[in-house]
Amino acid sequence: MNEAMKKARDIITGYSGRPVRIMEVCGTHTHEIFRLGIRKLVPENVEIISGPGCPVCVTAVGFIDEACWLALEKDCVICTFGDLIKVPGTKLSLAGARAMGAAIKPVYSPLDAVEIAGQTPDRQVVFLAVGFETTTPSACLAVKKARELGLENFSVLTANKTMPNAYKALVGSADAFIYPGHVNAITGNAVCRQLCEEQGVSGVVAGFTASELLTALATAIRLLEKGEPFFRNCYPRVVKDEGNPGAIKLMNEVMEPCDSEWRGLGLIPMSGMKLREEFAPYDARLKFSMPKIEGKPNPACRCGEVLQGKCRPSDCKVFGKVCTPLHPVGACMVSDEGACSAYYQYAGLV
Amino acid sequence: MCVGLSAKVVSVKDDTAVIDAGGAQREISAGILDELEPGDYVMVHAGVAIAKISASDEEEADDIMGELL
Numbered sequence: 001m002n003e004a005m006k007k008a009r010d011i012i013t014g015y016s017g018r019p020v021r022i023m024e025v026c027g028t029h030t031h032e033i034f035r036l037g038i039r040k041l042v043p044e045n046v047e048i049i050s051g052p053g054c055p056v057c058v059t060a061v062g063f064i065d066e067a068c069w070l071a072l073e074k075d076c077v078i079c080t081f082g083d084l085i086k087v088p089g090t091k092l093s094l095a096g097a098r099a100m101g102a103a104i105k106p107v108y109s110p111l112d113a114v115e116i117a118g119q120t121p122d123r124q125v126v127f128l129a130v131g132f133e134t135t136t137p138s139a140c141l142a143v144k145k146a147r148e149l150g151l152e153n154f155s156v157l158t159a160n161k162t163m164p165n166a167y168k169a170l171v172g173s174a175d176a177f178i179y180p181g182h183v184n185a186i187t188g189n190a191v192c193r194q195l196c197e198e199q200g201v202s203g204v205v206a207g208f209t210a211s212e213l214l215t216a217l218a219t220a221i222r223l224l225e226k227g228e229p230f231f232r233n234c235y236p237r238v239v240k241d242e243g244n245p246g247a248i249k250l251m252n253e254v255m256e257p258c259d260s261e262w263r264g265l266g267l268i269p270m271s272g273m274k275l276r277e278e279f280a281p282y283d284a285r286l287k288f289s290m291p292k293i294e295g296k297p298n299p300a301c302r303c304g305e306v307l308q309g310k311c312r313p314s315d316c317k318v319f320g321k322v323c324t325p326l327h328p329v330g331a332c333m334v335s336d337e338g339a340c341s342a343y344y345q346y347a348g349l350v
Numbered sequence: 351m352c353v354g355l356s357a358k359v360v361s362v363k364d365d366t367a368v369i370d371a372g373g374a375q376r377e378i379s380a381g382i383l384d385e386l387e388p389g390d391y392v393m394v395h396a397g398v399a400i401a402k403i404s405a406s407d408e409e410e411a412d413d414i415m416g417e418l419l
């Protein structure tokens with residue numbers, strides 16, 4: 001272990017101040033902090049809680065119902081990031097729809113979905129556009145590509161979300177945030193800085209390797225000790241203060257802000273992105289005259305509280321019994337990045 | 351779906367780049383990064399290069415921990 005890591009570990013293990021809560025906003029951070037055994041390092045007076053930063057986990061039940069409707073009623077080919085396939089809708093998941101004959105294709109990139117549309121001109125192809133600022137540019141590129149190619153059988157079902165208003169909704173739920181590095185790589189740091197300066201919200205931007213997570217955690221703990229609100233970018237090799245101007249321009253060209261429903265958190269005003277009118281022909285809801293579909297989450301599931309750090313997955317009555325990664329009841333158990341799934345997989349490390 | 355992949359750029363043509371991630375090569379979009387060149391390291395998400403990587407994580411940790419009192 002090199003000097004920097006020794007110092008980081010000493011700061012983390014040696015913290016003896018008041019009890020503090022640090023929220024990792026990003027699902028990949030949740031997963032990596034467990035996997036790397038970092039939770040074992042932190043003393044009792046530092047509580048690490050998970051936030052709502054896994055796009056699969058915050059995707060509303062109604063969105064899955066909408067996708068199943070497109071697949072089963074309109075016979076569309078649904079292209080999706082694989083993690084969404086097992087997420088329960090009100091009655092069906094996409095896996096359930098597939099068992100009933102629907103065409104559900106996992107893809108790595110929305111651009112792959114455009115390619116599939118090009119290869120199957122006789123089928124309508126719909127890409128399920130979920131994700132934060134990190135993945136939204138790829139969906140925008142896909143829509144532009146489809147337009148460039150003149151494809152009339154490609155559209156997207158949007159549930160894209162943006163972090164700034166979610167951060168605001170979470171103010172007060174932790175003493176410091178570990179901000180998702182790859183969101184800030186796109187958006188830049190202005191929002192986080194502003195939260196610090198105007199509302200006293202502390203946080204650090206973190207990368208994803210062991211040394212990046214230890215560095216960010218040590219920085220947060222040392223600055224919490226000092227007692228002043230702080231913001232630090234601990235991932236400068238990827239996150240520049242101004243973010244990625246090309247990505248921001250692209251997103252603003254293709255999409256515009258809208259209200260968005262977050263699983264568990266409810267409707268957060270202006271926390272989503274939808275296609276601009278100019279791109280309406282690529283909006284699956286308009287294209288297929290979709291009726292209003294409202295989902296009903298399983299009442300046993302406490303994902304909403306888990307996503308706000310109000311309870312631990314193990315506080316949920318069905319955790320690990322009825323709800324497991326093979327038979328998930330809620331979205332947090334589905335994705336690898338979900339807090340319930342991370343708790344389940346690494347239970348011995350809690 | 352959110353896991354980023356760090357990779358080395360092998361070649362760039364228009365808005366498309368070929369990257370090498372641990373020996374596996376793949377075509378990705380370079381549409382939202384200006385001035386990408388072979389040899390650059392990039393962070394890739396969902397088939398799109400979202401940011402250039404300017405140092406190793408160890409160099410970064412040394413800098414940040416060095417400044418932290």
Ligand code: SF4
Pocket residue numbers: 300301302303304306313316317318319320323324328329330331332333334340
């Ligand atoms: S354990 Fe399952 S049911 Fe309970 S909160 Fe997590 S995902 Fe929801």
